[in-house]
Amino acid sequence: MNSNKIFFILDELEKIYHNEKRPPELGHEEPLDGLVLTVLSQNTNDKNRDAAFTKLKSLYPKWSDAARADVKEIEAAVRTAGLAHTKAARIMQILEIIYKDFGEYSLKKLAKEKSEFIRGYLRALPGVGAKTVACVMLFDMKRPAFPVDTHVTRISKRVGAAPLNDSPEKISQLYESVVPVERCLGGHVNIIAHGRAVCHAIKPGCKNCVLSEQCDFLNS
């Protein structure tokens, strides 16, 4: 790990994207909404994820309504998110487990627990990986977590903040070990913005990049 490079990335990107100063509101009052949204986001883009979530909520305003539906109906509702068969089954399994554990279709009780308990609980749910856990904790429960997606992975490795062979989960742990909680949300969003605007997977815009001075990819 190179924590100096992590802070270099965070500091330089904040100067141009300002999401630490003005953090976007990405959370939900009900953390279960955030969890289902993140399950829907796997292997698709934000537009298709949001369309599926909106349709699901319009058909089943309460999660108890969705839990009573047939899984085929849930599958039809979330079709725009892709992998609908798998995602519908996961959503139904998650709803069942949460009701069994908390006596309600809600994660508000879980959100009051200690961070490590929350992390372990969410990670044990079917189909829920490290990125989903970090998103729900950070956005919906305001807990310290640093979600690592393809943009964060790419930029961290290219600049030299993380070893080239690290997994996204390992990179997430690196960030969480050094980044103060108040910088996590804005820092995460800044890096994604930079990945979309400048540091593309193919043909990155290095000439116009504020990270170029210390980027291993460019200077190796």
Ligand code: SF4
């Ligand atoms: S210098 Fe190029 S490779 Fe390095 S972070 Fe910037 S755009 Fe990405």
